[in-house]
Amino acid sequence: MxxxxxxxxxxxxxxxxxxxxxxxxxxxxxxxxxxxxxxxxxxxxxxxxxxxxxxxxxxxxxxxxxxxxxxxxxxxxxxxxxxxxxDWERRFDHMQQHSGQHILTASFVELFDLPTVSFHLGSELVTIDLAASLVTDEQLAQAEKRANEIILENRPIETKWVTKDELSQYPLRKEVAVEEDIRLVIIPDFDYNGCGGTHPTSTGQVSCIKIMGTEKMKENTRVSFVCGNRVLNQLDMRKNVLSDVARQLSVPEESAAEALRKVLFDTKAMEKALEDAQNKLLEYEAKELMESSVNGLVAASFENRPVQNLQKLGRAVVSEHSEGICLLVAENEDKLQFVAARGSNRNQNMKEVASAILPLINGRGGGNDAFVQGGGEKILAAHELLEEMIKII
The missing domain is CATH 2.40.30.130 (Elongation Factor Tu (Ef-tu); domain 3)
Incomplete structure (x- = not known):
């Protein structure tokens, strides 16, 4: 080797x-x-x-x-x-990321005695899993700062082949996993580690390290980061995204975050107002349907009406019509969807309605005695399925 x-x-x-x-x-x-x-x-x-x-x-x-x-x-x-x-671009990228991992891992050990339990060099990000359920933002910032200090000092990265008996001479970060062909990668007075990977000759060639984020991984914390040219790639991508957002909001880049928060706030307020208006319309529609009901039965079919909308309409009808029953069917693209509901003073079991019609459309549904919904294949027309439901009632 x-x-x-x-x-x-x-x-x-x-x-x-x-x-x-x-x-x-x-x-x-x-x-x-x-x-x-x-x-x-x-x-x-x-x-x-x-x-x-x-x-x-x-x-x-x-x-x-x-x-x-x-x-x-x-x-x-x-x-x-x-x-x-x-392919030197690929190789040097791997060398930058791998050496950066050594430096960042050693920084967490030096500052907080947090060892790395696993490492993955991906095509976009590099990750290390730290043996800690929580790593604070302050710890991340300090470790990143320390890692970049080591890089800026341009310390040599040395490699040395040693025997098992010679290992005691070095303050290894962790035990080596092999007993022969033991290769150490050394950043003097900072990191001593058994490693078979390739590394540049000095820390300065790593260029810089930037932590991108963390996530919980069982009892550990996964830290995502990039080194060297990948930092520039990430900066370029984020610059393009920020510029695009700022351009669409017609604000300077430094004001984009606040402007976006305002847009989101206004959008949520508008969505709430729209939902309230839609609910009002459903109430009016429910009253119109009740006015045309026969013997307390409200029945209607629609085209391109989401089942969630049918559910709201059905609940609006029976909430105002405790003695009534509401049957609604809609054709949505290539499927049929339905709702069957009864008022609080009506005893009929809506599950029986669903059980009877679902086989007709190879469908599935769910609900309780008072309210069911379901859907299936468009084997029948919406009005034909509605007629079958009326027959059962």
Missing amino acids: KELFFYQDAMLKEFSASVIHKGVDDKGPYAVLSNTAFYPTGGGQPHDTGKLNDVSVVGVEKVDEEIRHYIEGNGESLEGTVRGII
């Missing part, structure tokens, strides 16, 4: 090596080289991509004792000595 190019020089972008053999497994065709600068998936860090001659490398995995470079096509042209070229 020590002799692999990506461990000898993590900044190596191109290399030459010999093709040892080729094969195919459940992940596809692959090539094994005499040495490689392509980092395989491991330790929370994703694999590299790039080229072997003109063949694309789309995945890299360590399988048993060999590193397999998964390629596009059958790789017939990969013979003898090949030239490897790393």
Whole structure:
């Protein structure tokens, strides 16, 4: 492992090596080289991509004792000595994020004795899970500040291969998980950690760290953050969103939050006024329906009327008509929906109505003795289903 190019020089972008053999497994065709600068998936860090001659490398995995470079096509042209070229933008991004994770994790340990229990390097965000049910905003701010101080100091990031017996010489942040090929990543006087990932040569190359948010994860707290170029990407995205919001509100960017709060407040007030007006209209409609009722039975069919609206109308009718029954049906796109309700002084069981008509439309419904609703396929027309409900009543 020590002799692999990506461990000898993590900044190596191109290399030459010999093709040892080729094969195919459940992940596809692959090539094994005499040495490689392509980092395989491991330790929370994703694999590299790039080229072997003109063949694309789309995945890299360590399988048993060999590193397999998964390629596009059958790789017939990969013979003898090949030239490897790393997708450096992807690799350097992973190095920035991984080193940033070491720095941020060590900051939480140094300041608050909060260890990291897991780490994930995603395509957009990086996360660490801290062994704490609650991490305050003040702690987040202090850890972020400390991490950026370490970056600004441009401390060296060193790597060292040690034996198990030599581990006691180093103040490790956590116990190492292996007993051979032990590799330490060291930021002097700050962080000592067993790690098999790739890292830049100094903390300054991480550029900066920005915490993006937290969420509760069982007994832990997940902290999302970005490092290096990802900070610029996040800033650019947020700048575009803020500019767009400010433009639509016709206010300066610094006033956008207050202007948006006002819009939301006004919108809620308008929605409440609209709901009140709709409820008033339903009351008038309910009275009109009761005036046309026959023997206390209100029956009506509609087109494109949501079932929630039918429910309100049905309740409005029976609340004012304690001896009455209200049957409502609506055709909504490709389905039929209905409501059946009775007044408080009427004894008929509305569940019986639902049970009788649901098989006619292959439907489902629910409710209680006094009020049911349901829906199903538009096998019948709305007025035909209403007639069936009237027959049952």
